[in-house]
Amino acid sequence: MKALVLDEIGSAFRLTDVDIAAPVAQEVLVEVKASGLCHSDLTASSLGGWPVPAILGHEISGVVAGVGPNVTRFAAGDHVVASLQSHCNDCEACLRDDINMCTNPGFVARAEGEEPRLSLDGEPVTAVANLGGFAEQVLLHENNLVRIDRPIPHEVASILGCGVLAGAGAVLNAAEVPEGATVAVFGCGGLGLAAIQAALLVGASRIIAVDIADDKLEYAKRFGATDVVNSAAQDPAAAIKELTDGGADYVFDFVGRPEATKQAYESVGRAGELGVIGINKPGATLQIDIGPEFIWNQVRIRPIFNGSTNFVRDVPRFVELYNEGRFKLDELVSRTISLEEVNDAYAEMTKHIGRTVVTFP
Ligand SMILES: [Zn+2]
Ligand SMILES: [Zn+2]
Numbered sequence: 001m002k003a004l005v006l007d008e009i010g011s012a013f014r015l016t017d018v019d020i021a022a023p024v025a026q027e028v029l030v031e032v033k034a035s036g037l038c039h040s041d042l043t044a045s046s047l048g049g050w051p052v053p054a055i056l057g058h059e060i061s062g063v064v065a066g067v068g069p070n071v072t073r074f075a076a077g078d079h080v081v082a083s084l085q086s087h088c089n090d091c092e093a094c095l096r097d098d099i100n101m102c103t104n105p106g107f108v109a110r111a112e113g114e115e116p117r118l119s120l121d122g123e124p125v126t127a128v129a130n131l132g133g134f135a136e137q138v139l140l141h142e143n144n145l146v147r148i149d150r151p152i153p154h155e156v157a158s159i160l161g162c163g164v165l166a167g168a169g170a171v172l173n174a175a176e177v178p179e180g181a182t183v184a185v186f187g188c189g190g191l192g193l194a195a196i197q198a199a200l201l202v203g204a205s206r207i208i209a210v211d212i213a214d215d216k217l218e219y220a221k222r223f224g225a226t227d228v229v230n231s232a233a234q235d236p237a238a239a240i241k242e243l244t245d246g247g248a249d250y251v252f253d254f255v256g257r258p259e260a261t262k263q264a265y266e267s268v269g270r271a272g273e274l275g276v277i278g279i280n281k282p283g284a285t286l287q288i289d290i291g292p293e294f295i296w297n298q299v300r301i302r303p304i305f306n307g308s309t310n311f312v313r314d315v316p317r318f319v320e321l322y323n324e325g326r327f328k329l330d331e332l333v334s335r336t337i338s339l340e341e342v343n344d345a346y347a348e349m350t351k352h353i354g355r356t357v358v359t360f361p
Helices: 038-048 152-161 162-176 189-203 212-221 238-246 258-266 290-295 311-323 339-347
Strands: 002-006 013-017 027-036 059-067 079-082 118-120 138-139 145-147 182-186 205-210 227-230 247-254 268-276 300-303 331-336 355-359
Touching: 002 339, 013 339, 027 079, 027 118, 027 152, 059 138, 059 152, 059 311, 079 152, 145 311, 152 162, 152 311, 152 331, 152 355, 162 189, 162 247, 162 311, 182 189, 182 238, 182 258, 189 205, 189 212, 189 247, 205 212, 205 238, 227 238, 238 247, 238 258, 247 258, 258 268, 268 290, 339 355
Parallel strands: 182 205, 182 247, 205 227, 247 268, 268 300, 331 355
Antiparallel strands: 002 013, 027 059, 027 138, 027 355, 059 079, 079 145
């Protein structure tokens, strides 16, 4: 099968033929129909942390082509979405439904010494995060998949595997924003737009989008932003305090820069909450005034990992919301490309609003 292989850390992807094994045990062979380009794959391709050659790509939608003998939840022909949330379904965290905290995520991989799932000229190829979605087929553990019972377009389904759940999950699962609350969202990329839609869904009374790009702010209005603030042109904390009469009840920081995290913190109203989702660089610090007002204001700071999501529970939930016309996904996919075009698409990624998705005939 054709796949985009990363031969060296930091190199471009190379389109070539890779051998894929037959499914054993709890494995599922999936014919990939769509594979989203996430910025984190670009970062991963320059940082590494796993053996090369490797295949990246983790936002996968496809159709089951074959199953191992111990697979219980999938059959050939099922439409499926894959997820990075590798988990064992057996540890204490998994049993209390908190699969983000699984203590044995390596459970989904083949054991050392077994024939590799992927190989190139007889040498093993790493499927990064046990997924490897930039390929015509993927061979995964069934715990990395969820079935879509009422199929939706694959390019739309693919983006449910990562950014949408993390962005919307921050609002719905982690902060549990109540109806009528005021919300501000820093950073209007894919995750931020999903958070804005989730805030609309719960009935937030005011949804303030903050970004440094006017076109992204304009786009955010289509997803439910009631107000926009360009933080390059004005002090966002002052603007938000003005709009909300003292600060927003819930502020979400998707940016991943200390200045933005500080501005977001300063935008929270009394007894409100700052959710930090954007990942800052190692060693980054947040300097805040912890004088008397710190106690008086009682602002909570909550780091949110992966939107506190559980993809097995949440993907079907968003498919349903999409089918009911209550959650926009089509508008989050700005263009579709072929595997051959992935290198070029990554090179110009920051210029585009919305997701680029690789589609397969
Ligand atoms: Zn991603
Ligand atoms: Zn587990």
